Amino acid sequence: MKKTVVSLATGLVVAGAFSTTASAAEYNVQTGDTLWDIAHKYEVSVNQLKEFNQLDSDLIFPNQKLTIDKETTNTSDSYTVVKGDSLSKIAGKFNISVSELKAWNSLNSDLIVIGQQLAVTGSEAAAVPVKQEAAKAEASKQEAPKQEAPKQETAPKQEAPAQQESKQEAEPAKQEAAAPAKEEKAATSTNQEATKELTVSATAYTGQCNGCSGVTATGIDLNANPNAKVIAVDPNVIPLGSRVWVEGYGEAVAGDTGGAIKGNKIDVHVPDKGSALNWGRKSVTVKVLD
DSSP: OOOOOBOOOOOOOOOOSSOEEEOOOEEEOOTTOOHHHHHHHTTOOHHHHHHHTTOSSSOOOTTOEEEOSOOEEEBTTEEEOOTTOOHHHHHHHTTOOHHHHHHHTTOSSSOOOTTOEEEOOOHHHHHHHHHHHHHHHHHHHOOOHHHHGGGGTTSSSOOOHHHHHHHHHHHHHHHHHHHHHHHHHHHHTTTTTOSEEEEEEEEEEOTTSTTOOSBOTTOOBTTTOTTOOEEEOOTTTSOTTOEEEETTTEEEEEEEOOTTOOSSEEEEEOSSHHHHHHHOSEEEEEEEOO
16 A cells, blocks of 8 residues: 655764763755755654744745754753663663653653653652661651550551561552562563564554555555554565554554565554654564564
């Protein structure tokens, strides 16, 4: 099926112990240019171009200078998403878990956007163990039984301070052990079923583009099913009709092909052009389930 492939890119951003800055790039508008043409050429969105250049409309003029990326700054507490990033890559770079990264940034899914600022340290979360240790230290100083009694309202008899401290230490340990176990189960759930796993370059497309039929190579009507989870593949790499899992996209069917989709490349179907622009181009893991 003929379709439109859209992606995003940005300048190089380096994260380190101190703040680092990447300079913005410029483009000289040519006769006949439109914001869409320029956004597509440099793999950014129209909204980003308008934001970078403080434009209130889509009107541009020949010889007008446009900023095509934004000066960005990273610190040791934050990271700016760049082309090819995924939550798992960023988490690995900063030696944290994906769950922590999503929690610190209030993310409900694995979808991230180029240029997005992410917190990579959890200062509030880090304060919790400190408070627990302080509470245990304070409890051990209270020697009088009457001072401990109000804390044991539901207990039939008062426990020794050593037993109370042991329970306080055991409870966080159980919570810490449970969290990695859940993460490991979620991460390996697809591993148990996968028959093949590979890393691919993923772009996004929609069936609602100009000149598109909206019907995939296997006969799926994407216009009638705009939320269908379908990916375009090279059948020599991933057989058509396969059930797959795509990092950041979920379970889908390999139901389409494309002239530019050769080797380890895929296109994920999304409902509209805006979603395709937000997806951009990224390196993801694909697991063939059957």
